[in-house]
Amino acid sequence: MGNISIWEILLLLLVLLLVFGPKRLPEMGRSLGRGMREFKDSVTGKARDEDEEEQQAALAAATAATATAAPAAAAPVAAAPAEAAPAPPAETERVSS
Secondary structure, three states: OOOOOHHHHHHHHHHHHHHHOOOHHHHHHHHHHHHHHHHHHHHHOHHHHHHHHHHHHHHHHHHHHHHHHHHHHOOOOOOOOOOOOOOOOOOOOOOOO
């Protein structure tokens, strides 16, 4: 018990291919990989540290952006260019019978 041969793995992959199809299998593999990665990160606590660092960096960038944007907001706004007048409708030729 517990011995899985290469033939059993191939048979399992063939059944999965037949059941889900070739387009769905890569999506399932990606989602399985993401789930495993999230599980590993949650167990090790790695994601929390990175999330906190990203939040602090975003907060610092937002603070710097608002500090530099405040003087620019007081600057006068340039006038918008005048719009071109609409073209007159095209004349059609009347054919008299």
